[in-house]
Amino acid sequence: MKEFELIEKYFAGRGPQRKDVVLGVGDDAALTRIPDDMLLVVATDTMVENVHFFKDAPARSIGHKCLAVNLSDFAAMGAEPAWASVAITLPNADEEWVKEFSEGLFEIAEYYHVQIIGGDTTQGPLSVTVSLKGFVREDKALVRSGAKSGDWIYVTGQLGDSALTVASKLQQVEVNEANAILSERKFNFPSARIAAGQVIKHVATSAIDISDGLVQDLGHILKASNVSAKIDIDKLPISPSVLASVDEDKAIELALMGGEDYELIFTVPEEQKAYISQNATAMGVGFHCIGQIQGAGEGICLMKNGEKVPLPNQAGFEHFTVK
């Protein structure tokens, strides 16, 4: 089957058809309408085989995840997703793969009402780049740079499942079947905290999603806001699958350093803590206060039973550490 036919069969006309799309797939470029009082929001992420997913990763998961990771960026901006361009590079025109991939993609696209408005299909080593577009009111956009000393630090959901899955696949830890299924589900089909983003955009002073690990991503907020943080290890919402599979120190390491949880870290001033609790249901996910922003200075200070403890050694996920 040729490229055009393959795209036609599994992509053309599928998924949400939004009223603000004037011209979708099929011309030189797509045309869409942005509400007058809104800013355009753009996030772009690439996923590469053997780097972001394992060689045996289900195509359905790759379809889901390539959109989910961008939706997660939108959640962290308090933004509403609308349209996505999907560029797929495939070693061969494997119809079964494209079918499964498209099902994973359109399932999450339906859920968040995102229309696929274009992209590209090329031959080459497996990778997918999604560029997600949408909008946000200028005064509601959540950035990394607004955290203030005294703000409380929150995190949504549970931590460590993706890191546990990776450690298990690399045979660094042994995980029983039940826990492996639970943690792998989160690794393969992460949720994007769009609803939470829509709640916290009214009160949070900063936000970021956890793609490279809590310590590293919170570090981006601290740097951009020129502040430091105190984190209480006892308050970390470590996933039960992680706690059941490894010892306490390893569980803390996975929760703090493990990437790809796609939960939100956000900061809230004292006077807005009540707003967050009152809107707990609308958040669409549980959340925990794990620490507090401090003045300029020392990065992250980890506390356990009221005592300062060192950060785990392992660095957050980063490409190109060896040259």
Add this chain to the structure above:
Amino acid sequence: MKEFELIEKYFAGRGPQRKDVVLGVGDDAALTRIPDDMLLVVATDTMVENVHFFKDAPARSIGHKCLAVNLSDFAAMGAEPAWASVAITLPNADEEWVKEFSEGLFEIAEYYHVQIIGGDTTQGPLSVTVSLKGFVREDKALVRSGAKSGDWIYVTGQLGDSALTVASKLQQVEVNEANAILSERKFNFPSARIAAGQVIKHVATSAIDISDGLVQDLGHILKASNVSAKIDIDKLPISPSVLASVDEDKAIELALMGGEDYELIFTVPEEQKAYISQNATAMGVGFHCIGQIQGAGEGICLMKNGEKVPLPNQAGFEHFTVK
């Protein structure tokens, strides 16, 4: 050198800084402002090593071309480019490569006043995906579907240089050094016909850029507009380098079937022919009338000295032709 440092060094703060960018590189997503009466335009293209460029392609050319091919889509829509997301996948953190790539990218970005607002850098087999954003007035967007019987068919620039370069690199033809330099320059550093797009958007009934070859791309207009076309071979603006390097039949084949010329094909009603000639200077490139749109039916009819001749055999560039 680590990923973040490499990006920081060669990308942060470089190139045009547009007033309509509220938040550029460095947060979870970028934020930009769209003029109230404009539609958002989005084009996305991926380039993969050994598919879209040769293994020995200069990094500077890849930086130029990954933006140029998207700009070419914008030209064909009559759209104004504004912002680009650039996702680069690299086998290793080769600083020299990134430096050269960034120089090619920012040179063309400067020329067309495009700000790089984000993207991704990942490790893996070499490829680049650019998603270009910009705007167009709704009533001025050029699409593929408006060609009418009787409209004249134009093409900008000259044809066949990229196909000649590819044929030469694959050792299918022999090209002397002077012609090789000229045609390779066009292959490595294609222009985008943005200025021409801004002129023709006022009068053209359809447009497309030549990425897969004149016959194949004109075919997209014919299909979308439900019309056919008569093309006069004698009027094709075949590149002098091509004419000097191969025999006439081969030159015609390269001009009709060769991809990556990134010239515009557009259709103009009889009563607007004068407008095009009067605005020749503003087009920023030469152009030729090569034929005429006919009624629904037979695809492309090739004419030579008033006689109908068959299409060359070789199909336009398409991925995945063998399964």
